[in-house]
Amino acid sequence: MFSGFMVDTWTVATIAAVIAGAVGFFVVMRGSAFPAHAIPNGAFAGAAAANVLGVNELLGLAVCAVGAALGIAALGRRARHDVATALALVVMLAAGTFFLSRSTQYEAQLYALLFGEVLGAGSSQVFAVGGLGVACAVAVAFLYRPLLLSSVVPEMGAARGVRAARMEAAFLGVLALATALTVPVVGALLIFSLMIGPPAAARAVAGRPSAAMALSVALALITVWAAIALSYVTNWPIGFFVGSLAALCYGLGRAASSLARP
Amino acid sequence: MHWIVEPGFFTSGPVHTALVLSAAAAVLSAVVGVFTVVRGQSFAGHALTDVSAAGGSGALLAGVDPVVGFVGFGIFAAGVMDLVGVRRLRGRDLATGVVLGGATGLTALILYLDTTSRATTGATQQILFGSIFTVSQSTVPVAAGLSVATLAVVAALYRPLLLSTLSTDIARARGVPDRFVGMVFLGALSVAVGLSALTIGSILSTALLVGPAAAALRITGRMGRSVATASALGVGSSWLGILLAYDSYYWGSAHRGYPVSFCIVVVVFAVYLASGRVERIRRRRGPVRSAGV
Numbered sequence: 001m002f003s004g005f006m007v008d009t010w011t012v013a014t015i016a017a018v019i020a021g022a023v024g025f026f027v028v029m030r031g032s033a034f035p036a037h038a039i040p041n042g043a044f045a046g047a048a049a050a051n052v053l054g055v056n057e058l059l060g061l062a063v064c065a066v067g068a069a070l071g072i073a074a075l076g077r078r079a080r081h082d083v084a085t086a087l088a089l090v091v092m093l094a095a096g097t098f099f100l101s102r103s104t105q106y107e108a109q110l111y112a113l114l115f116g117e118v119l120g121a122g123s124s125q126v127f128a129v130g131g132l133g134v135a136c137a138v139a140v141a142f143l144y145r146p147l148l149l150s151s152v153v154p155e156m157g158a159a160r161g162v163r164a165a166r167m168e169a170a171f172l173g174v175l176a177l178a179t180a181l182t183v184p185v186v187g188a189l190l191i192f193s194l195m196i197g198p199p200a201a202a203r204a205v206a207g208r209p210s211a212a213m214a215l216s217v218a219l220a221l222i223t224v225w226a227a228i229a230l231s232y233v234t235n236w237p238i239g240f241f242v243g244s245l246a247a248l249c250y251g252l253g254r255a256a257s258s259l260a261r262p
Numbered sequence: 263m264h265w266i267v268e269p270g271f272f273t274s275g276p277v278h279t280a281l282v283l284s285a286a287a288a289v290l291s292a293v294v295g296v297f298t299v300v301r302g303q304s305f306a307g308h309a310l311t312d313v314s315a316a317g318g319s320g321a322l323l324a325g326v327d328p329v330v331g332f333v334g335f336g337i338f339a340a341g342v343m344d345l346v347g348v349r350r351l352r353g354r355d356l357a358t359g360v361v362l363g364g365a366t367g368l369t370a371l372i373l374y375l376d377t378t379s380r381a382t383t384g385a386t387q388q389i390l391f392g393s394i395f396t397v398s399q400s401t402v403p404v405a406a407g408l409s410v411a412t413l414a415v416v417a418a419l420y421r422p423l424l425l426s427t428l429s430t431d432i433a434r435a436r437g438v439p440d441r442f443v444g445m446v447f448l449g450a451l452s453v454a455v456g457l458s459a460l461t462i463g464s465i466l467s468t469a470l471l472v473g474p475a476a477a478a479l480r481i482t483g484r485m486g487r488s489v490a491t492a493s494a495l496g497v498g499s500s501w502l503g504i505l506l507a508y509d510s511y512y513w514g515s516a517h518r519g520y521p522v523s524f525c526i527v528v529v530v531f532a533v534y535l536a537s538g539r540v541e542r543i544r545r546r547r548g549p550v551r552s553a554g555v
Contacts, residue, residue, distance in 0.1 A: 028356065031355055031356070032355075033305070033355040033356055033358065033359035034304075034305045034308075034355060034359075036359075037305075037308075037359065037362070082302060082304040082305055083299055083304055083472055083476045085304070085305075086304040086305070086307075086308055086468050086472045087469070087472060087473055087476070087530075087531060087534055089308070089468065090465075090466050090468050090469040090472075090530075090531075091469075091527060091528075091531050093391075093465055093466060093527075094466060094469070094521075094524045094527035094528065097391045097521050097523065098520060098521060101520070101521050101524075110390075111373065111374075111377075114370075114390070115366075115369075115370035115373070115374075116370075187370070189312070189366045189369075189370075190363065190366055190367060190370070192363065193359075193360075193362075193363030193364075193366065193367065196359045196360060196363065197360060197363065200356050200360070236371055236374060237370045237371060237373075237374045239366070239367055239370035239371075240367040240368065240370045240371035241367070242367060243363045243365075243366050243367020243370070244364055244367050244368075246360070246363055246364075247361075247363060247364035250356075250360045251360075
């Protein structure tokens with residue numbers, strides 16, 4: 001389980017989990033579950049296009065995820081946000097199937113991109129993923145205070161000179177980068193599970209934001225590690241374990257918080 | 263004529279099935295979709311589509327008609343979502359998201375079992391993205407019947423549903439059973455989603471649900487007219503999409519058609535973008551009534 005080719009998987013998955021836990025904390029604080037679900041689907045279209053065109057998959061993922069984030073922000077300015085998100089989501093999914101229908105190994109690739117693949121990250125990608133991960137971490141550290149302020153008390157943020165629209169764009173950008181990291185391992189449809197379950201549990205249990213964020217990262221790491229190990233042993237898809245473990249996290253967190261505050 | 267419609271379109275059996283099935287799904291989706299959009303439940307609607315995917319892939323595994331799996335599991339999930347608190351505004355998206363994530367994981371597992379144990383290649387494609395040209399003709403009466411029955415329920419509940427959609431407080435004051443109406447609505451939503459899952463695949467069925475409805479609400483301001491417009495737009499877009507997919511087989515020399523679902527979604531999105539123009543022209547002509555979309 002820890003030999004040879006699996007080392008790269010563990011490395012990439014660990015980076016992805018740390019970033020997903022940290023970014024997911026803000027997803028939960030801002031209540032942007034729907035964009036967090038939609039942007040990975042844009043990344044899915046990007047990966048599919050990259051496969052057909054023969055360019056680096058990670059590049060396709062990152063470009064299309066950022067494009068999806070910008071598209072949602074642009075569409076959302078004119079119409080209601082959830083409608084815009086829903087439509088952007090299906091258009092990107094449809095584009096993804098279109099690109100994949102042009103390629104030859106349709107079924108297996110489709111499945112891996114949507115639901116994740118333990119061996120989804122090759123050794124050539126470790127450095128690229130590491131670089132993107134560092135960029136993401138720096139962005140989160142840099143945005144931590146203003147983003148937290150505008151997420152929790154938007155009025156106070158505005159009074160301190162934090163522009164809500166700019167923060168939203170920056171947040172969607174970071175979300176897009178985090179997505180590009182995570183798609184190859186966990187799959188486009190299940191990333192947001194990882195970005196919601198552990199952070200929601202952490203927020204229910206921990207009081208201070210920094211503690212909640214640390215706990216969220218820890219829970220995301222445990223979820224991903226356990227999912228990889230279980231998937232390796234049982235040969236079942238990794239997405240199943242990520243989805244159910246994240247739901248389990250959320251359930252336990254809710255139970256714990258209702259026990260603490262009867 | 264051959265410019266627009268390639269030969270054999272009107273005589274092909276699978277095309278007939280596809281046209282009837284997509285019309286049944288599109289009308290129901292559009293009607294339910296108008297309420298979904300106004301109630302701000304797009305995310306719940308989308309979550310139901312992903313949950314119904316688990317039902318559809320389970321039906322494939324058990325060897326029963328997919329329509330049973332799609333619709334049955336959707337209704338079950340609607341009940342679960344009602345229990346975990348989809349109705350409360352606070353934390354609603356989170357609860358929806360967690361149900362959605364868990365169900366997607368389950369879909370991953372069942373699809374994996376489908377492909378390994380029954381050697382059904384193409385299960386992922388068929389369940390998630392639909393393959394309307396391969397739906398068997400025996401499904402048509404079931405789907406049409408479900409669609410008509412659900413439309414009848416929505417029609418019977420039209421006034422109370424409208425009232426509780428627009429203002430919960432007024433509805434309560436008039437004695438409308440708010441929770442009951444909400445649950446019946448979620449049930450209708452899951453039937454609509456299940457039917458359109460057959461047509462364009464479960465994770466794309468959000469397109470038929472939200473697209474025509476949002477476009478119609480931009481074009482007309484009244485609920486009644488919006489429902490009619492949305493139905494027309496839904497049926498029109500899915501038929502045009504099917505036609506495009508059929509014709510695309512003859513484009514280029516490779517003879518590889520575009521996926522039907524892709525064509526339908528593109529048409530739906532184009533209609534939505536065009537509706538923005540219509541709305542702007544209408545606004546220029548004077549003050550308009552708007553349903554707030």
